Amino acid sequence: MLPSRLNAMRLGHARFADVVVLAPSGRVDHATAEELKTALAPHLARCGEGLDHVVLDFAGVDYISSAGLRVLMLAAKQAKAQRGFLAVAAVQPLVQEILEISKFTLVIRTLPSVREAVAAASPAGLVALERS
Amino acid sequence: MRIHFWGTRGSIPTATTSAAIRRKLVAALTQAIGRGLDTPERIEAFVDNELEFGIRHTYGGNSSCVQLDPGGDAYVLCDFGSGARAFGNHVLAARRGVPGVYHVFMSHTHWDHIMGFPFFMPAYIPGNVITIYGCHAWLEEAFRRQNGAPSFPVEFSQLGAEIRFVHLEPDRPYDLAGFRVRAKRQHHTGDSYGYRFEHAGRTVVYSTDSEHKLDDLAETQAFAEFFRDADLVIFDAQYSLAEAISIKEDWGHSSNVVGVELCQLARARHLVMFHHEPTYDDDKLAAVLAETRRFEEITRGDHPVQVSSAWDGMELDL
Numbered sequence: 001m002l003p004s005r006l007n008a009m010r011l012g013h014a015r016f017a018d019v020v021v022l023a024p025s026g027r028v029d030h031a032t033a034e035e036l037k038t039a040l041a042p043h044l045a046r047c048g049e050g051l052d053h054v055v056l057d058f059a060g061v062d063y064i065s066s067a068g069l070r071v072l073m074l075a076a077k078q079a080k081a082q083r084g085f086l087a088v089a090a091v092q093p094l095v096q097e098i099l100e101i102s103k104f105t106l107v108i109r110t111l112p113s114v115r116e117a118v119a120a121a122s123p124a125g126l127v128a129l130e131r132s
Numbered sequence: 133m134r135i136h137f138w139g140t141r142g143s144i145p146t147a148t149t150s151a152a153i154r155r156k157l158v159a160a161l162t163q164a165i166g167r168g169l170d171t172p173e174r175i176e177a178f179v180d181n182e183l184e185f186g187i188r189h190t191y192g193g194n195s196s197c198v199q200l201d202p203g204g205d206a207y208v209l210c211d212f213g214s215g216a217r218a219f220g221n222h223v224l225a226a227r228r229g230v231p232g233v234y235h236v237f238m239s240h241t242h243w244d245h246i247m248g249f250p251f252f253m254p255a256y257i258p259g260n261v262i263t264i265y266g267c268h269a270w271l272e273e274a275f276r277r278q279n280g281a282p283s284f285p286v287e288f289s290q291l292g293a294e295i296r297f298v299h300l301e302p303d304r305p306y307d308l309a310g311f312r313v314r315a316k317r318q319h320h321t322g323d324s325y326g327y328r329f330e331h332a333g334r335t336v337v338y339s340t341d342s343e344h345k346l347d348d349l350a351e352t353q354a355f356a357e358f359f360r361d362a363d364l365v366i367f368d369a370q371y372s373l374a375e376a377i378s379i380k381e382d383w384g385h386s387s388n389v390v391g392v393e394l395c396q397l398a399r400a401r402h403l404v405m406f407h408h409e410p411t412y413d414d415d416k417l418a419a420v421l422a423e424t425r426r427f428e429e430i431t432r433g434d435h436p437v438q439v440s441s442a443w444d445g446m447e448l449d450l
Contacts, residue, residue, distance in 0.1 A: 030349060063431070066373055066390050070346040073377050094430050101423045102389050103374035 011039040012057070016132065019053045019118050019125030020046075025060030028068030037071045044075055048082030053121035057114050059090040069104055076108045089117035133334050133450045134201040135364065139194030139215020140442040142340075142370045142385070142407035143244055146193035152413050159187045186418035191408060192444025194218065195244040196340060198366060198406075202310045202331045206233040210327065210338045210366075212264075215444060216248030224253050231259030235309035238266035239340050240324040241274035249275060250284050260293035265300050265308065267315050267325045272297040300325075316358050318342035319351075320384035328358055334450045335361065337400070340368040340407045343384045344394070346377065352397070359398035363450045366442065367391040369405035369424070388424040395437045396428075402438040403428075404448070417441055 012023030020043055028036055047054045056072075064072075072088070079086035087109040091099065099105050111117040119126040139145075160183055169175045179188050197215030200208045207223060209216065223232060232254060239245055254260045264271065275297075279288035288295075300306060302315045302325060312330040317323055319342060326339035337359050345351055359365050370376075370385040388405055395403045405424065408417055421441040428439050440446075 030346075030352060034347070065431075066377075066387075066393055067346045067352075069373060069389075070377050073374070077378075097426065097430055098389075101427045102387070103372035107374050107378065 011036070012060075013043075014132075016118055016126075016128035017122060017124035018051075019055060019121045019128070021055045021057050021114055021118065023057035023060055027063040027065075028061055028071070029063065029065040030067045033065070033067035033071050036068065037074065040071070040075055044078050044084075044086075047079045047084035047086055049084065051082075051084065053085035053125065054079065054087075055114060055117040055121060056086070056088045057090055057117075058088050058092065058095060059114075061095055062092055064095055064098055066102070069098075069102055072104060072108055085121045087111055087117045087120065089114045133203070133331055133336070135336060135366075135448045135450065136199040136201065136219075137197075137215075137404075137406075137442045137444060137446040138199060138209075138219040139197035139211075139213040139248070140191065140406055140408055140444055140446075141193050141195050141213075141244075141410055142368070143195070143410050145195050145214045145244075145247075146410045148190050148193065148414070152190075152415075156187050156414075159183075163187075184418070186414045189443065190414050191417050191441065193410075194444050195247065196239070196407060197248055198338060200311070200329055200336060204310050206235060206309060208309045208311070209234065209236045211239055211245045211340070212236060212247070212249040212252065213245050214248045214251075217251040217253075218444075220248075220252040220254050224257075231257070231261070234260065234262040236262065236264045237313070237315075237327050237338070238264060238268070238271060239318075239326070239338070240320060240322060241266070241268055241271060242322070242324075242341065243278075245341070246274055246278055250279055250286065255291045255293045255295065256286075258292040261296070262293050263296045263298055263309075265298045265313075267300050267302050267317070268323070269299070271299065314358075316354075319345060321382075324384070326358065328362070334363050336450070337362045337365045337367075339366065341384055342368050342386055343376070343382070344386050344390050346390070352394070355394055356397040359394055359400045362395075362398065362400040364402045364404060364448065365391070365395055365398075365400045366404045366406045367394075368407040369420075370407050370409045388420060389427060392424060392428045392431065392437060392439065396431065396433065396435060399435050400437060402440065402448075405439070405441045408441075 194215035195213030196211040324341040369388040373387040373389040
């Protein structure tokens, strides 16, 4: 059996003007990757030109497996196809290493902080974030 | 049991370039500055003990061919890539004309896995017996077609050795060549098959040209069982994970990251990355090895997995 590492995938959610910040937490592994994919789906559907920009706040993610990285790959592909903005922000050092070793830093934009990611996404989003 | 890697490169044989050799020489001589290397013995000790692998060695460029030596008189190989040429010549020199028995387990019949056969000298010598095992219906046809016009000047029918083809069913254990052997179908164009070899309490898995679909939990679990508690897993790690699931999806190969994860799930002891990307030079392969070891370290639970990268000429004792 695959190891049971399931710790319910929680997806925090905040909106700053046209920027949606989503914050998964815990381990994104073989057991929870599909859960994350499902949770992201409605937000990614609106990630496009003239719609929302999406920032994934990874501060609470302490591990991501290949299955979780595949979910990021699919998200990046969808956002690109819809001409949307998608970035990962505030990645923990260990997860950042995983992104680099797997060459996912070439797949999805990573930014040091949520503020920088929101700023890169939209000026209106940054204004809303700073007023919040 | 001894494992000897005769060919470790994926897709097509490669050769070290003169530019790469020059870089190695410059790096070695730079490190030698001020070291007082004034005798051959000191130079050899310096090369063997102080230079990094990527400077003093090359990973080599022959395509897939791995020998499993359980200690008997017969020879056991996985695949007939271009590494089989060096193996055949080595054996002929060692046997001094005494006929031999060869058992060869084929992952599949793509060209890089059969191209060593026309240059496998034991096939030309009467008295040798070569048994080729595989799960593909077209196994024999692939070898016969390669050895003949317009691809090769020597027809298969002219080969002097006794050559047999044996069809195996996947997921069924066989007692062959001193091993308990089981094949498993793998995701690759035209299918490929991995082999789990067990002998005297030791287990080696040969799993090359195998793509792993990360959204298929049942498949992940099936491979974890196939690799379960193996002493050695020889694994197709041709691409980075990002490549394997994006621009090279469905190209039939896997990554270092998935290799580590499967060995962790299976509690296998030693992962050997194999079927190296032909565009990678020694520096790149050394970097991939360092990154993979780091990945294993930072994702390790209670089960460490030793990580190596195969090179032509590497030997491991289990």
